[in-house]
Amino acid sequence: MTVYQPLSGLHRPVVIDPGVANFPDLHLDIYCPPGGGVDPSAAADLCRKLGILFENQGAEVFTAVQDRRFQGADLAGDTAVLTARRPTTLSLEIRTRESRQIRYPWSYALAYATLTLAPATTELTFTQDVVIRDERGGLLVTDTFRGRIVRRAGAGVWLGNKFLDWVAREPEEELTGEVAAEDFSADLYRQLSQMVFNATMRASVLSLGLPEGDGR
Amino acid sequence: MIGLYSLLFLFRDDPAPGLRHSKAESRRLDCTWLDDHAASARRPGQVTTAPPSGDSVERSVMLCAERLLAPGVRSEGDEAVLRELQALTNGIAASASSRFPDLANSTWLVEAFHPSALVSAKLIFAAKNALSAWGMAVSDRLPTLAVGDAGVLTSLAPLSAYPAACARFAASGSLRPTDALLTLVHLDSRETILHAGICVNGAWSWLQ
Known part of the structure; x- marks a missing residue:
């Protein structure tokens, strides 16, 4: 069973609704550099999902695993579209790294001794640094998210939690299945949507990348 | 064992x-x-x-x-601002101090425009504390507008209204040459950041 716990940033209050068209006039470049324990395919997958997130909110999105300003067109997205794109308004870079990984060897021994009635436990703490810049590279918004993934493997913990999910927990409190991944994705998408919205507002105020006729 | x-x-x-x-x-x-x-x-x-x-x-x-308050006690928008209140206002004070070092001897006035009057009051209080911490003199006085000016300014878009109001403050003498006015603005109900502008001698500058 995998459990997700937001440590900081990921569960901050969010006002924006990622389910509506928040960015009809936005051109967004998304960079997801690999490294820090994240391999290129995982980085590209993250970029692809974030691209869909912002496209669904009305933005024109281009994704890459490296910032084109420094690395050329090493794209996770469609290179043909890149050449025909309109000028970028904002760029979002998200760097994920594993901060610490802990295995509890005693828990493995205990799981072995109890035929997995006691769980074998590992946990991973990760950090995501997010930076949003305007098209000239000016810093608009930056934030750091930290979260924790705890994996408890064993028949006892799985059966116990499955039983509790069935008989005692409200649907939003359930822990088994793909809930951890879904909760983390929901948190990340909400926070990134809020950050991009805040960045567009700041860009407007600072007259950096204002949409035409919007008070500039 | x-x-x-x-x-x-x-x-x-x-x-x-x-x-x-x-x-x-x-x-x-x-x-x-x-x-x-x-x-x-x-x-x-x-x-x-x-x-x-x-x-x-x-x-x-x-x-x-x-968290100091249980979820649901305050709206998410208010909570987002108030939760980061000290960091937000310290950042604004630091930015004002570094961008306008020649205003170190000015008297700083602070006003805030947030949909919640309660949040506005907290913003003003926190901003004055932050400015004081940077060694600046603050005042509880606020510039005022004539009724006719207010009628015109409220019809303008926000990004135009603040510079226009700043010019009127200076022209009417409501804002003295030795004053600096820091304005904290919440422009959109969907944002969780604050914008800040400074009005000095009728000239308006957005800080962030």
Whole structure:
């Protein structure tokens, strides 16, 4: 069973609704550099999902695993579209790294001794640094998210939690299945949507990348 | 031994969701990993540190702080601003100080425009504290507009209204040449940041 716990940033209050068209006039470049324990395919997958997130909110999105300003067109997205794109308004870079990984060897021994009635436990703490810049590279918004993934493997913990999910927990409190991944994705998408919205507002105020006729 | 360990392991106070904590309870906490000495300094007497001679145990401690108000007491928008109030206002004061060093001897007036009057009051108070901490003189006075000016300005778009109001403050003498007006603005109900502008001698500048 995998459990997700937001440590900081990921569960901050969010006002924006990622389910509506928040960015009809936005051109967004998304960079997801690999490294820090994240391999290129995982980085590209993250970029692809974030691209869909912002496209669904009305933005024109281009994704890459490296910032084109420094690395050329090493794209996770469609290179043909890149050449025909309109000028970028904002760029979002998200760097994920594993901060610490802990295995509890005693828990493995205990799981072995109890035929997995006691769980074998590992946990991973990760950090995501997010930076949003305007098209000239000016810093608009930056934030750091930290979260924790705890994996408890064993028949006892799985059966116990499955039983509790069935008989005692409200649907939003359930822990088994793909809930951890879904909760983390929901948190990340909400926070990134809020950050991009805040960045567009700041860009407007600072007259950096204002949409035409919007008070500039 | 195995039994003792299992009790310790299964019933330690881990803030992750599970048998002891619901997801809602876990989400009320802001947590961070610290080494044992840093954690002991933050929570004296609650953390056992390694002996001075050292040992073979690598200790790390997760320290958590609970949100001051339970979820739902304040709106998410108000909570987002007020939760970061000190950092937001300190950042604005630092930015004002570095961008306008020649205003160090001015008298700073602060006004705030937020949909919630209560939040506006808290913003003003926090901003004045932050400016004071940077060595600037603050005043409770606020510039005023004539009724006719206010009627015109409220018909303008926000990004145009603040510079226009600034010019009127100076022209009417409501804002003195030795004054600097810091204005905190919440422009859109969907944002969780604050914008700030400074009005000096009728000239308006957006800080952020």
